[in-house]
Amino acid sequence: MFIKKQLKIFVDGYLLNKEHQGTKTYVRELYKVFAKQNPDILIFIGCFKDAAIEDEFKHHKNVKFIYFTYSNRVFRMIFEIPKIISSYNFHFAHFQYVIPFVTSKSCKYIVTIHDILFNDFTNYFSKAYRLKRNFLFKYSAKRAEFLLTVSNYSKDRIKFHYKLQNKEILVTPNGVSDDFFKETEKSESIKYIDTKFGINNYILYVSRIEPRKNQQSLLKAFLEMNDQKVHIVFIGFKSINNIEFDSILDSLNSEQKSKVHIFQNISDNDLFYFINAARIFAYPSLAEGFGIPPLEAGAMKTPVVCSNKTAMSDFDFFNKNLIDVDDVESLKASLKNNLYNDNESHLAFVQKSIKEKYHWKKASDVLTDIIKS
Missing domain, CATH: 3.40.50.2000 (Glycogen Phosphorylase B;)
Structure with a gap:
């Protein structure tokens, strides 16, 4: 046999x-x-x-x-x-x-x-x-x-x-893992991040720090917005030196430094809460073979502003929030619009589209x- x-x-x-x-x-x-x-x-x-x-x-x-x-x-x-x-x-x-x-x-x-x-x-x-x-x-x-x-x-x-x-x-x-589609109260995540890290009301970017990831343009747009109530959080390891980003960081005054937060070693659990509590998840990368993070954020109904370049051009469900990040003014305008204009139906559409496709x-x-x- x-x-x-x-x-x-x-x-x-x-x-x-x-x-x-x-x-x-x-x-x-x-x-x-x-x-x-x-x-x-x-x-x-x-x-x-x-x-x-x-x-x-x-x-x-x-x-x-x-x-x-x-x-x-x-x-x-x-x-x-x-x-x-x-x-x-x-x-x-x-x-x-x-x-x-x-x-x-x-x-x-x-x-x-x-x-x-x-x-x-x-x-x-x-x-x-x-x-x-x-x-x-x-x-x-x-x-x-x-x-x-x-x-x-x-x-x-x-x-x-x-x-x-x-x-x-x-x-x-x-x-996108099923975990990101589970309904988690935004208020619980906001409280968790505020209690553990002392941060609230923030724009978030999750990615390795290197020039093509374009943290520099996001930081420029954030500083030009000059919104006293909003912070910005970068989560990611430095894989290739980003001289322009580092130069901007070095030039910040004490008040600006208090609103810019950079983390490297964040647990999966904390990352989940960071994404869910964010006012906006920004992903201004200039080049990606795919681009998972903005999809994970969209699955959690966190507003996403995403680059339209390379493989990310497929993410058309982000609609007007899929932008040309070469234009800092466009990036700044999109961030402002999403900070102060809630659109629950759009967030639900994005979540549904991601769940069906990815x-x-x-x-x-x-x-x-x-x-x-």
Whole structure:
């Protein structure tokens, strides 16, 4: 009697140990849904031991963990991960951006390249940054059996820059977790943030701090508004020096400094309350391969002012709040309008649109087809 072997997939989950970013959300949320959808597939997540990560997957009996011993990612990719894949006899292995140079013939490799923005927006990235990533990403895109990305915008740019006209690129779109659609009283969140952080009545931006994220334009618009009652909050790690943003911060007087708040290490729970309590969630990024944060805010019925550039042009449900952020005057006007004009029907429409269009099952369905085909 023939007994079919249980499918096993290795997931390089080192990003789960990192700060808030879209790729971390992608790995976590995609595999929570995939695990639930495919209880017959064993999923082994490679990461560093962390009780919070284990807790995220505690309801999925088919999710196991393999804890890395090499802290250096290069050493992990060259030595540790190939050995893990070989010793466990994995059928599939899924990586973000880069696959190992040493591969197993019995394993099929999946790589998700979320974006290659450094090729279209070269002024925001050093030459060394671009050369290194182009070499690794192009190698991985060509070598992997399955190439994934998160938006049609990224798909088109990857195909163009890496000349992959004959290779199929599958889109596994980002989604919004169900947690963001749960009705949570705004007043409770406002009280929580005010009590814990001493901040209320604020504009919020959540993203890594780097030039293309355009924190500088948002800060300029905020300062020019000169609204004595409103604060601004930036949440995100500094990944690339943003000289213009830092220069503006250094020039602030004491009164202005009291209204500008920057946080890096914020828990998921606190971040949830920050988004829900915000007067406006602003996302003036100049370039994104997708852009999850404004969707999470919109799902919570927090007013969103969002850039209309690159992949974010798909977010047409934001209507007049999807703007050209190159124009600081336009950004300033949109912020003012949303601060003092409530539009509950628009917020409900945005939430409904996001719920219908952006859910993780779409990405999980694509991954399921790959694994079970």
